[in-house]
Amino acid sequence: MNFRGPFQIRADRNRPEPEIKHPMDAIVRVTRSLVCGSDLHLYHGLVPDTRVGMTFGHEFTGVVEAVGSEVKKLKVGDHVLVPFNIACGSCPHCKQELFGNCHEANSEATAVGGFFGYAHTGGGYDGGQAEYVRVPYADVSPTIIPEGMDLENAVLLTDVVPTGYQAAEQAGIQKGDTVVVFGAGPVGLLAARFAWFFGAGRVIVIDELDYRLEFARKFAFAEAYNFREMKDPVVFLKKTTDYFGADVCIDAVGCDATGSTLQNITGKELLLQAGNATAFHWAVNAVKKGGIVSIIGVYGPPWNLVPLGSIMNKGITIRGNQASVKRLLPKLIDHIMSGRINPKEIITHRLPLEEVSDAYRMFSKKLDYMIKPVLIPPRANV
Amino acid sequence: MKNALENRIDEFQDRVIANRNMADLALNIPGWGMDADPENDPTYPMKHYNGADHQRLNYEKAPQQPLDMEVFHSIERPGVTRVFGTSTPPAGLSGAIRRYAYKYSEATATHWMTLILADRVDVIQGKINDLKHGVIPNPWKERGWRAEWKYNRSAFLGRAATTALLITAGVLWFKRRSLNKQLLERR
Numbered sequence: 001m002n003f004r005g006p007f008q009i010r011a012d013r014n015r016p017e018p019e020i021k022h023p024m025d026a027i028v029r030v031t032r033s034l035v036c037g038s039d040l041h042l043y044h045g046l047v048p049d050t051r052v053g054m055t056f057g058h059e060f061t062g063v064v065e066a067v068g069s070e071v072k073k074l075k076v077g078d079h080v081l082v083p084f085n086i087a088c089g090s091c092p093h094c095k096q097e098l099f100g101n102c103h104e105a106n107s108e109a110t111a112v113g114g115f116f117g118y119a120h121t122g123g124g125y126d127g128g129q130a131e132y133v134r135v136p137y138a139d140v141s142p143t144i145i146p147e148g149m150d151l152e153n154a155v156l157l158t159d160v161v162p163t164g165y166q167a168a169e170q171a172g173i174q175k176g177d178t179v180v181v182f183g184a185g186p187v188g189l190l191a192a193r194f195a196w197f198f199g200a201g202r203v204i205v206i207d208e209l210d211y212r213l214e215f216a217r218k219f220a221f222a223e224a225y226n227f228r229e230m231k232d233p234v235v236f237l238k239k240t241t242d243y244f245g246a247d248v249c250i251d252a253v254g255c256d257a258t259g260s261t262l263q264n265i266t267g268k269e270l271l272l273q274a275g276n277a278t279a280f281h282w283a284v285n286a287v288k289k290g291g292i293v294s295i296i297g298v299y300g301p302p303w304n305l306v307p308l309g310s311i312m313n314k315g316i317t318i319r320g321n322q323a324s325v326k327r328l329l330p331k332l333i334d335h336i337m338s339g340r341i342n343p344k345e346i347i348t349h350r351l352p353l354e355e356v357s358d359a360y361r362m363f364s365k366k367l368d369y370m371i372k373p374v375l376i377p378p379r380a381n382v
Numbered sequence: 383m384k385n386a387l388e389n390r391i392d393e394f395q396d397r398v399i400a401n402r403n404m405a406d407l408a409l410n411i412p413g414w415g416m417d418a419d420p421e422n423d424p425t426y427p428m429k430h431y432n433g434a435d436h437q438r439l440n441y442e443k444a445p446q447q448p449l450d451m452e453v454f455h456s457i458e459r460p461g462v463t464r465v466f467g468t469s470t471p472p473a474g475l476s477g478a479i480r481r482y483a484y485k486y487s488e489a490t491a492t493h494w495m496t497l498i499l500a501d502r503v504d505v506i507q508g509k510i511n512d513l514k515h516g517v518i519p520n521p522w523k524e525r526g527w528r529a530e531w532k533y534n535r536s537a538f539l540g541r542a543a544t545t546a547l548l549i550t551a552g553v554l555w556f557k558r559r560s561l562n563k564q565l566l567e568r569r
């Protein structure tokens with residue numbers, strides 16, 4: 001794929017093949033690749049330093065085709081899932097398992113880790129919505145797909161499964177808690193499902209798309225409500241939690257939210273703030289005093305209009321981060337292999353890589369009841 | 383501000399100062415460390431605290447990827463990272479704008495807003511480049527209108543009709559204006 005500007009994506013056969021640029025690099029032939037809600041922020045032109053000509057894609061599996069001279073574990077022919085974080089494994093952050101915050105992976109922005117296919121603000125790496133990708137620090141994060149694991153579950157492990165899990169984990173859920181999840185996209189659905197793993201007593205999902213809410217009821221065993229049917233979602237949530245507020249709120253929407261005209265105009269039209277922060281705003285207002293708000297939805301680097309006063313006055317703890325995929329893999333591989341969860345149920349579309357432009361449009365406009373699309377490159381099965 | 387304070391201090395002194403304080407100053411501060419509580423760590427379990435935070439200068443570093451192209455680095459760090467992405471090096475006018483943006487820290491509006499401006503300029507540069515290479519952008523495909531046609535036809539037609547209507551109205555308005563002008567000139 002070849003980014004040509006906001007809302008313009010070209011399926012391009014004439015792209016140069018990636019080369020090894022560093023002794024710890026590998027080159028991977030992509031077997032499956034996903035489009036993510038995070039890619040939509042790029043597609044919508046909300047992420048600064050997204051250059052024309054880049055290849056996006058940070059969720060992919062592939063077969064190792066070549067390795068650099070200092071790659072010791074990975075071998076040519078290995079079929080790996082490649083976590084979206086690029087991580088050196090030895091900086092103080094990596095050493096403490098903050099693999100989404102590596103200090104040696106992104107020159108351009110210190111506030112952001114290194115990611116595949118995520119603008120120069122994510123380090124300027126080309127991504128996996130392609131046939132071949134350069135994978136730096138190949139011995140650190142890429143993980144051989146466990147025997148017997150479905151390829152679609154493997155590729156979902158590169159981002160949304162750990163992301164949904166971490167959304168619930170960083171929410172500090174205690175047994176019996178009422179958990180509200182904003183957003184019924186792939187990330188929100190998984191966060192809602194994993195909230196039960198931490199002992200939630202009640203899981204409520206809020207979105208505006210009925211087909212996703214319906215899916216949340218089945219997949220995440222959640223109560224699901226459409227905020228378009230509410231005059232004020234905060235009042236609804238207060239009322240349904242005995243006027244105390246939820247114990248925990250999870251923002252799985254991020255900067256492409258809808259639901260507030262003020263936020264839309266200032267965030268998405270005028271770009272006076274980093275997108276629309278409505279979900280976060282609702283989360284802070286709907287959580288109880290002393291509650292926890294977990295931010296997993298992505299916001300841009302500069303700033304947003306947020307209710308700081310309430311955060312202080314209500315004594316709210318806010319936790320957010322990019323998912324640390326490598327940290328969570330062992331646990332999540334076990335959850336999948338033991339059959340406690342089958343994430344591939346969220347995949348609704350399987351499209352050839354050549355149709356990447358349509359995939360973006362459909363995901364952005366939520367056409368044809370799309371939840372999660374997989375792209376299959378022409379050389380996936382060579 | 384050439385002699386701003388940040389340009390006049392020594393780098394990499396943080397640990398030196400802290401260690402010196404702990405060896406000396408802290409001994410004379412009543413209550414130093416008395417209430418330290420390792421359990422008071424809101425980063426658990428996301429971060430597995432092991433003190434590496436304080437060993438940030440001498441950690442094991444990968445070899446440096448050869449710097450054979452122009453790569454910007456945030457002025458909030460000393461240089462480029464050990465590996466970096468090689469996608470789309472800065473070029474042309476948008477590249478010059480980006481170069482300017484990277485003179486400012488990530489804490490400034492100038493940095494981010496200038497980058498957004500560069501992104502928009504880059505789109506035009508991209509169109510020119512396409513034409514130079516004989517590629518004619520195909521909005522039907524690239525903008526995914528094909529998918530809209532397939533799955534969202536009524537809304538798509540509605541939008542197309544509105545656009546057509548606006549264009550027609552615009553054309554009519556301009557025609558009338560030039561007609562008025564001609565009439566005025568004739569008078």
Ligand SMILES: NC(=O)c1ccc[n+]([C@@H]2O[C@H](COP(=O)([O-])OP(=O)(O)OC[C@H]3O[C@@H](n4cnc5c(N)ncnc54)[C@H](O)[C@@H]3O)[C@@H](O)[C@H]2O)c1
Pocket residue numbers: 036037038039040041159160163182183184185186187188206207208209212227252253254255256257258259278279295296297298299321322323371
């Ligand atoms: N932190 C991480 O590591 C990480 C990783 C992956 C994705 N993300 C982020 O998670 C977010 C969700 O990703 P996704 O793939 O599920 O995207 P998605 O676009 O499929 O889902 C977002 C959902 O939010 C809904 N929504 C919009 N406004 C809302 C509001 N005000 N209240 C409630 N719901 C609202 C939309 O209708 C949509 O269903 C994105 O911001 C993405 O960038 C973060």
Ligand SMILES: [Zn+2]
Pocket residue numbers: 036037038039058059084159160
């Ligand atoms: Zn993603």
Ligand SMILES: [Zn+2]
Pocket residue numbers: 087088089090091092093094095101102103104
């Ligand atoms: Zn690191």
